[in-house]
Amino acid sequence: MSAEADAPGATDATAAPVLAAEGLEVAFTGRTGRSTARAVDGVDLEIGAGEIVALVGESGCGKSTLARALLGLVRPSAGRVAFRGRGLGYRPRELKEVRRRVQLVLQDPTGALNPRHTVYEAVAEGRRIHSGSTADEEEHVAEALARSGLRPPERFFLRYPHELSGGQRQRVAIAGALVLQPEVIVADEPVASLDASVRGEILQLLLRLRDDHGLAALVVTHDLGLAWNIADRAAVMYLGRVVETGTVEEVLAAPRHPYTKALLSVLPEAGAGEPQILAGEPPDPTRIPGGCRFHPRCPVLASGAAQAAGVAERCRSEDPGMLGGSGAAAQVACHWAHAREAEPTG
Structure with a gap:
């Protein structure tokens, strides 16, 4: 086997993608019903196992809408989302199963965390919803916090969001996703609200999760510099459609x-x-x-x-x-x- 195939983030071209958009369209009709905005206008996009894909473009180009459609938060008007080759169903039970395996990390961790919940409660909440059990809960919460870089995890259990730095809040948000042991993370501008010194730490965390645990990620960003530092492949989006895609080296070194x-x-x-x-x-x-x-x-x-x-x-x-x-x-x-x-x- 070649060294390239053994490299972190490398995927088997013949393997089915973990998550994919196939001819995806998302349209929103105005209040009067006379106009329709094509936020996502025919997109094919694949995320392989253990691969980080950067979705880049200007604000308003449809990146976040596409990300939410991949999570089942927005229902497409045409095309489909496929997880492990199987079309996404929109019945509550089907969505619940996919959302356990595909988790969202939002741009603003402050808004994503309930200020009245401790760190322990914030991380445990998703597992309680999806498993309906508190068995071994403390062990899973501690493991998720440790994997997100908050060590020793017990030190953070009873702290509240306002007692944490911006980088620590983002790590808690990531731990809340990791506690479900997902296969894919969809990170929407994951470091946009953080100081430059903290941004690098969060990006290194995402790379470690890929390399050590095989976690795939779609990173939505307007920052091509971020894409260069973290992604295996890049997809450039303009006005609802992907206009260029390839490896990061192909897209960013030779656009x-x-x-x-x-x-x-x-x-x-x-x-x-x-x-x-x-x-x-x-x-x-x-x-x-x-x-x-x-x-x-x-x-x-x-x-x-x-x-x-x-x-x-x-x-x-x-x-x-x-x-x-x-x-x-x-x-x-x-x-x-x-x-x-x-x-x-x-």
């Missing part, structure tokens, strides 16, 4: 989509030269542009490079399509990128 290039250009460590400032705001999801949905803001189209490549009209009129969910190869939804790669070399 192909103009949107990914623009996001990376503002990172000092990326060495991308002058930052690319995208024109305007992302379009209204109730009025998604025709053609490539990024074309009204695309610097490649605006500069004339798409015209020179002979694809400008296609950018304005032809949808580049939906990317497949497999992580086997890098993919990009961009006419210009495909035209460049089709050019003869030498």
Whole structure:
């Protein structure tokens, strides 16, 4: 077996993903019923066992809605969510079983923790709901706290959220997920509210959980630097759809989509030269542009490079399509990128 296959986070390409979105769409109808916002507009995405996938993009691009759909918190209008190859059912008993094995960690641990509950109660609550038993409860709570980096765990049992630092509160929130021994964690901006010194500690914790316990994770973030430091694969989302996906090295070291290039250009460590400032705001999801949905803001189209490549009209009129969910190869939804790669070399 190759060293690459033995590396932490490596997955068998033939194995069924632990969690997957298949042609997923989530739409919200306005109060008047006259407009429909396509928050998630046809997404294929897979998370393999022991793999960390970063879902990146601007605020409002549909990342959090997609994450909640994967957890069964939002019901899709089309497509399906699959856990271990089996379609997610929406009856209470079916959802309860999946939510025990796929846990959510929220951005703001302060809001996620009940200020009247001790740390012990906060961590034990999920297990009580899902198991209906308190047998060996203290042992499981202590183990979850220890795995989340709060040691000795007994020292934290009777403390309240206001007595903890921001990093400790986030660790308690993670322990509340770990106590159920899940297979996947969906972490929505898990370090956005933390100081820089604490962010690294939480990211190292997620990496240890992957390496030591085989835990898979979907990390939702707007921060490409975070994705570079933690993820095995990255999926870049724009206006409800994944527009580029591949390994972190493929997507962040050699981006192909103009949107990914623009996001990376503002990172000092990326060495991308002058930052690319995208024109305007992302379009209204109730009025998604025709053609490539990024074309009204695309610097490649605006500069004339798409015209020179002979694809400008296609950018304005032809949808580049939906990317497949497999992580086997890098993919990009961009006419210009495909035209460049089709050019003869030498």
